[in-house]
Structure formats: structure tokens, C-alpha cells
Amino acid sequence: MSTSTTAPAAITALGLRKSYGDKVVLDGIDLTIPKGSIFALLGPNGAGKTTTVEILSTLIAADSGKAQIAGYDMVEQAERVRKSIGVTGQFSAVDNLLTAEENLMLMADLNHLPKAEGRRRTADLLERFDLTEAAKKTAATFSGGMRRKLDLAMTLVAAPGIIFLDEPTTGLDPRSRRIMWDLIRDLVRQGTTIFLTTQYLEEADQLADNIALLDHGKLIAEGTADELKRLIPGGHVRLQFADAAQLAAAASVFGVATSDEESLTLQIPSDGSTTNLRAILDVLDTTEVHAESLTVHTPDLDDVFLTLTGRPKTDDPAHLPHQPKESAR
Numbered sequence: 365m366s367t368s369t370t371a372p373a374a375i376t377a378l379g380l381r382k383s384y385g386d387k388v389v390l391d392g393i394d395l396t397i398p399k400g401s402i403f404a405l406l407g408p409n410g411a412g413k414t415t416t417v418e419i420l421s422t423l424i425a426a427d428s429g430k431a432q433i434a435g436y437d438m439v440e441q442a443e444r445v446r447k448s449i450g451v452t453g454q455f456s457a458v459d460n461l462l463t464a465e466e467n468l469m470l471m472a473d474l475n476h477l478p479k480a481e482g483r484r485r486t487a488d489l490l491e492r493f494d495l496t497e498a499a500k501k502t503a504a505t506f507s508g509g510m511r512r513k514l515d516l517a518m519t520l521v522a523a524p525g526i527i528f529l530d531e532p533t534t535g536l537d538p539r540s541r542r543i544m545w546d547l548i549r550d551l552v553r554q555g556t557t558i559f560l561t562t563q564y565l566e567e568a569d570q571l572a573d574n575i576a577l578l579d580h581g582k583l584i585a586e587g588t589a590d591e592l593k594r595l596i597p598g599g600h601v602r603l604q605f606a607d608a609a610q611l612a613a614a615a616s617v618f619g620v621a622t623s624d625e626e627s628l629t630l631q632i633p634s635d636g637s638t639t640n641l642r643a644i645l646d647v648l649d650t651t652e653v654h655a656e657s658l659t660v661h662t663p664d665l666d667d668v669f670l671t672l673t674g675r676p677k678t679d680d681p682a683h684l685p686h687q688p689k690e691s692a693r
């Protein structure tokens with residue numbers, strides 16, 4: 365684990381295993397998540413993300429392995445663990461027949477808050493989540509984004525120190541996703557520890573202090589987004605030319621470059637530094653070849669996933685511009 369912080373761990377896990385029948389879902393998961401940080405468990409559909417959340421939040425039992433959550437043993441002190449955490453599941457806990465306010469007040473009651481305190485927190489959360497106007501409307505009328513916000517607000521009624529968010533933005537439009545991200549960042553600023561699962565590489569990149577890539581029940585890589593990106597090559601500069609002759613002329617002077625005759629582009633390995641870019645431009649100058657445009661590509665988490673698993677992570681709905689709208693849930 366890359367975390368060199370001295371913050372005490374909010375969550376530690378050692379050798380978590382879980383199988384359903386002869387299907388191995390988790391094949392030995394170790395985790396250390398510092399207090400007050402955002403951890404993202406990143407993986408495609410079926411990787412075992414929800415199973416991990418269910419085990420750590422004591423909803424289901426692991427076949428073997430140990431974990432401490434907020435300092436409590438997941439098995440021996442399950443009740444204490446439950447009191448220290450909040451879980452926003454992949455499927456909404458919102459009651460459609462109740463208003464936003466009623467849903468929040470219900471959570472306050474379930475958490476045995478005194479009435480006045482429950483009302484205060486409800487009002488506060490409605491305000492913070494920009495749901496005040498919708499407070500008296502039944503949740504059935506809410507958009508996907510509003511529902512997801514209400515769901516998170518309901519988790520926060522009890523003011524837990526550790527929050528599990530299982531795919532909090534799956535199916536949300538880009539604007540609602542940004543709002544959720546901001547709310548999550550706010551929570552962490554106040555000291556909350558977030559355990560987030562996501563299929564979105566960009567989401568992990570944006571939010572997480574530490575990321576673990578889960579694939580077929582194993583963590584195949586861990587670290588900060590930058591550390592993961594450094595695991596792989598893939599940075600390059602792409603030059604676009606007006607015609608094949610110029611492309612050929614440029615290709616002849618760059619030693620290690622891949623030229624693509626169809627798109628009239630030349631791809632040159634580069635770390636993206638200004639020194640390197642200047643060197644490339646200098647070479648171009650000496651050849652008197654004119655490039656129409658230059659773009660810099662730094663490796664992103666998609667490249668990491670591709671490199672580590674040997675397959676693109678595009679078999680899911682995670683491609684942000686083509687997000688399907690909230691599906692029925």
C-alpha cells in the first residue's frame with residue numbers, strides 16, 4: 365500500500381475471502397484505509413465490489429479473513445461497527461411514498477435521535493443537498509440525481525465517521541455526478557472516511573486519495589492515481605499533418621515514432637514535459653515540415669486498466685459522454 369500517512373486506519377482488512385458455491389468472488393483482499401481519506405475500489409461489473417462492501421459493513425460474513433472498522437472487529441464487535449458506519453447501497457433506500465423530509469425524519473427515528481435533533485439535522489441536510497424546495501414532495505417524483513442525493517443525506521442523518529458508497533454516481537448525468545463529487549469532497553473535509561466503489565476510472569481519479577483495482581476478486585494494483593499512472597508507459601505526443609508527404613518527411617526524422625497514414629498522424633513517445641515538447645518542435649523546425657496540430661496524451665487510468673488486465677474497460681456503461689439516464693431501480 366502506498367499510503368505513508370501516519371493517520372490511524374479507519375479500515376483494515378486482511379485476507380478477505382468469499383465464494384458463492386464454487387464461484388470465488390473475493391480471493392484474498394488486504395486493505396488499509398487511513399482515517400479522513402477517500403478510498404476507491406475500482407472494478408468492472410461483477411468484480412466483487414458490492415461483496416466487499418457487504419462484508420466490511422457486516423451485512424454478510426466472509427468465508428475467512430479479518431477486518432477492523434473504526435477500530436472494531438468486524439465479527440466480534442459487529443454491532444459497534446454498524447454504529448460507526450453509514451452505507452449507501454447500489455440500490456436506493458429511499459421510500460418513494462414518503463417526501464424527502466419524511467424519509468430523513470424516518471432515518472432520524474431509526475437512529476433514536478431526539479425529535480428536535482432529528483428535525484434540525486433534516487433541515488440542515490435538505491439545505492446542504494439543495495433539496496429544500498423538494499422537501500414536501502414525494503420521492504417518487506424525484507430525478508435520479510435528486511434521489512441519489514436524498515439517499516446519501518439519509519446515510520448522513522446518523523453522522524457516521526465512515527461511509528460506504530457503493531457506486532454513488534452510476535447512471536447519473538454529468539451534472540448530478542459533479543454535485544455528488546462535491547458533496548463527497550465536503551464530507552471528507554469534515555473528517556469523514558469514504559469507502560467508495562466505482563466503475564468509473566475518472567471518478568476514482570477525481571476523488572480518491574488511494575485507489576485499488578479489483579479484478580476477478582483480486583486487487584491487481586493499488587496506489588494514488590498518479591502512482592498507478594506511473595506504472596504504465598503510454599504518454600505520447602501526436603502530430604497531425606496535412607498530407608502524406610509531410611507525414612513521411614516527419615516520420616523519417618523521428619526515430620521512435622508510429623505513423624498512421626490513414627489519419628495522417630505521427631505518434632511520438634513523450635513524458636509531456638515542456639523540455640521534451642520543445643525538443644520535438646525543434647526537430648520539426650529543422651525538417652521544415654509543418655504540423656497542423658500537436659496534442660499531448662498523458663496516460664490515464666484507462667491505460668492502467670488496459671495494461672494490467674489486457675482488456676479495455678469499455679464493456680460497461682462508464683463512458684461518460686454516453687451515459688444512459690437513470691434506470692429504474
Ligand SMILES: Nc1ncnc2c1ncn2[C@@H]1O[C@H](COP(=O)(O)OP(=O)(O)O)[C@@H](O)[C@H]1O
Pocket residue numbers: 384389407408409410411412413414415416
Ligand atoms: N448472493 C449471491 N449469490 C451468488 N452469487 C453472487 C451473490 N452475490 C454476488 N454474487 C456474484 O459475485 C460476483 C461479484 O458480485 P458483486 O460483488 O455484486 O460485483 P460488483 O459489485 O463488483 O459488480 C458476481 O459474479 C455475482 O454474480
Ligand SMILES: [Mg+2]
Pocket residue numbers: 413414415454530531
Ligand atoms: Mg456492485
